[in-house]
Amino acid sequence: MNDAVVLSTSAEQTVEHFDVLIVGAGISGVGGAYHLTQQCPGMSFVVLEAQDSYGGTWWTHRYPGIRSDSDLHTFGYRFKPWTSAPIATAAEIRTYMGSVIAENDLARHIRYHHKIISASWSREDNLWTIEALAGDTGATRLFTTRFLWMCQGYYRHEKGYTPDWAGMESFKGQIVHPQTWPEDLDLTGKKVVVIGSGATAATVVPAIAGACEHVTMLQRSPTYFRTGRNAIALAEELRQLQVDEEWIHEIVRKKILHDQSVFTQRTFKEPETVKQELLAGVRAYLGPDYDVETHFTPSYRPWRQRIAFIPDGDLFQGVRDGKASVVTDEIDRFTETGILLKSGKTLDADVIVTATGFNLSVLGDIAFEIDGKPLVFGDTVTYRGMMFTGVPNMAWVFGYFRASWTLRSDLVADFVCRLLNHMREMGARRVTPTLRPEDADMNLLPWIDPENFNPGYLMRGMHLLPKRGDKAEWAHTQDYWNEKDQLPAIDLDDAAFVYG
Numbered sequence: 001m002n003d004a005v006v007l008s009t010s011a012e013q014t015v016e017h018f019d020v021l022i023v024g025a026g027i028s029g030v031g032g033a034y035h036l037t038q039q040c041p042g043m044s045f046v047v048l049e050a051q052d053s054y055g056g057t058w059w060t061h062r063y064p065g066i067r068s069d070s071d072l073h074t075f076g077y078r079f080k081p082w083t084s085a086p087i088a089t090a091a092e093i094r095t096y097m098g099s100v101i102a103e104n105d106l107a108r109h110i111r112y113h114h115k116i117i118s119a120s121w122s123r124e125d126n127l128w129t130i131e132a133l134a135g136d137t138g139a140t141r142l143f144t145t146r147f148l149w150m151c152q153g154y155y156r157h158e159k160g161y162t163p164d165w166a167g168m169e170s171f172k173g174q175i176v177h178p179q180t181w182p183e184d185l186d187l188t189g190k191k192v193v194v195i196g197s198g199a200t201a202a203t204v205v206p207a208i209a210g211a212c213e214h215v216t217m218l219q220r221s222p223t224y225f226r227t228g229r230n231a232i233a234l235a236e237e238l239r240q241l242q243v244d245e246e247w248i249h250e251i252v253r254k255k256i257l258h259d260q261s262v263f264t265q266r267t268f269k270e271p272e273t274v275k276q277e278l279l280a281g282v283r284a285y286l287g288p289d290y291d292v293e294t295h296f297t298p299s300y301r302p303w304r305q306r307i308a309f310i311p312d313g314d315l316f317q318g319v320r321d322g323k324a325s326v327v328t329d330e331i332d333r334f335t336e337t338g339i340l341l342k343s344g345k346t347l348d349a350d351v352i353v354t355a356t357g358f359n360l361s362v363l364g365d366i367a368f369e370i371d372g373k374p375l376v377f378g379d380t381v382t383y384r385g386m387m388f389t390g391v392p393n394m395a396w397v398f399g400y401f402r403a404s405w406t407l408r409s410d411l412v413a414d415f416v417c418r419l420l421n422h423m424r425e426m427g428a429r430r431v432t433p434t435l436r437p438e439d440a441d442m443n444l445l446p447w448i449d450p451e452n453f454n455p456g457y458l459m460r461g462m463h464l465l466p467k468r469g470d471k472a473e474w475a476h477t478q479d480y481w482n483e484k485d486q487l488p489a490i491d492l493d494d495a496a497f498v499y500g
């Protein structure tokens with residue numbers, strides 16, 4: 001039975017009940033829905049999505065050139081072969097997700113225009129009550145569920161992060177954040193400055209380089225980039241041999257993960273060699289006279305931050321051809337006509353694009369309550385980055401920073417389905433992660449080690465995130481290569497799971 005049970009109806013309000021309620025129809029939520037149909041047949045579920053379609057990140061972001069920076073063999077689902085070039089556009093990713101929805105009859109489980117605003121747990125009923133705002137009518141809809149599966153991503157989809165620079169209000173041109181790119185923005189003949197040097201800036205700059213008069217990428221400090229052909233030789237060869245796509249997907253995933261593991265180890269063992277290899281990739285496009293030292297040589301060890309892949313070096317081709325340029329400097333203030341830099345130089349601009357990141361959203365900005373008391377996630381400790389101490393019947397999906405997000409969303413889905421089946425078998429109505437006696441003296445630390453990974457949106461919101469302990473059970477280790485074996489082996493009867 002996959003349909004809702006209507007619990008109560010009055011003139012004003014209907015309450016629908018589902019065994020599982022998934023928040024968000026991005027890559028994680030759609031994957032969760034698929035895994036439930038496969039691994040928990042008979043359980044009723046619904047996916048509530050605030051936006052008007054599926055895709056999450058790949059529906060929200062519409063800036064020119066929007067594409068993945070991971071390969072789609074590993075960013076794609078384990079169960080659905082990716083059959084095109086590894087770096088994919090948002091439209092291609094949505095087409096792929098659309099096939100997963102159609103092939104598995106998932107559309108009937110997804111409700112769009114449903115923004116969840118509150119979630120309250122009642123210990124007496126062992127139920128979550130969810131309140132959603134129906135965006136198309138403004139009405140409030142009520143749901144109850146046994147289990148809440150949070151697939152809401154990590155940032156606020158409505159609006160990106162723009163720092164507050166002096167003089168912004170005086171700028172006479174247009175300021176645009178890539179996350180809310182205006183559909184009708186015409187850059188013909190315009191001077192554009194893109195602030196930032198992450199994956200988004202590195203995508204926007206080559207995408208608009210031919211379309212505007214000139215584009216300048218303004219960065220405070222350089223970033224590492226990897227370049228290469230947007231193709232995987234092994235996949236091409238296997239395809240020539242007419243190997244089944246299912247096999248190709250499996251083999252190429254293994255190959256990519258193996259290569260990534262070797263690469264990661266090398267960044268620790270021989271960081272200088274890796275650094276020189278990455279810089280050589282950049283120089284190959286820009287030539288010996290370009291100042292790679294100033295503009296493309298970061299001060300940190302490779303892999304400390306995510307390394308964006310630049311297919312066919314398109315960013316560097318734009319720079320080489322004179323359509324784009326890179327300035328490494330700091331912003332002093334915005335002026336009427338552009339930006340004054342700390343060096344005293346000025347950059348003229350008609351349009352300024354702030355590729356400056358995201359606003360962290362902790363669990364979908366939902367007001368959570370447990371038995372009438374507001375839930376403060378910063379006071380909880382995470383169980384393997386999937387559940388929280390004192391928070392019953394809830395799992396969330398937070399993927400990997402350095403490996404594809406979906407590798408983890410598949411693993412978490414297996415765990416959730418196993419847990420749900422275990423609870424069904426033992427007749428449990430509640431499971432609450434709880435520190436064990438042996439965890440009493442454990443050091444409690446921030447969600448992620450800033451020495452290990454420190455993007456701005458996480459640093460700004462770290463205090464809002466759950467804490468981690470100094471044991472693997474109580475941390476999101478960000479280590480796919482361990483988790484792929486550890487998560488399937490979790491003992492569901494461990495004392496960390498208190499059932500009721």
Ligand SMILES: Cc1cc2nc3c(=O)[nH]c(=O)nc-3n(C[C@H](O)[C@H](O)[C@H](O)COP(=O)(O)OP(=O)(O)OC[C@H]3O[C@@H](n4cnc5c(N)ncnc54)[C@H](O)[C@@H]3O)c2cc1C
Pocket residue numbers: 023024025026027028029048049050051055056057058061067068069070071075114115116117151152153154155157200363364365366397399400403404405406
């Ligand atoms: C531009 C960009 C490129 C990226 N490229 C890569 C990449 O190449 N590889 C990689 O591994 N990672 C990448 N990432 C990280 C990326 O966000 C994740 O990999 C992945 O897409 C996240 O999927 P998700 O389904 O977990 O969350 P999201 O894609 O964020 O989707 C969450 C969904 O939940 C909905 N939602 C949120 N709150 C609520 C609520 N209260 N009620 C109802 N619905 C709600 C949102 O509307 C959204 O549709 C990229 C991120 C960005 C922004």
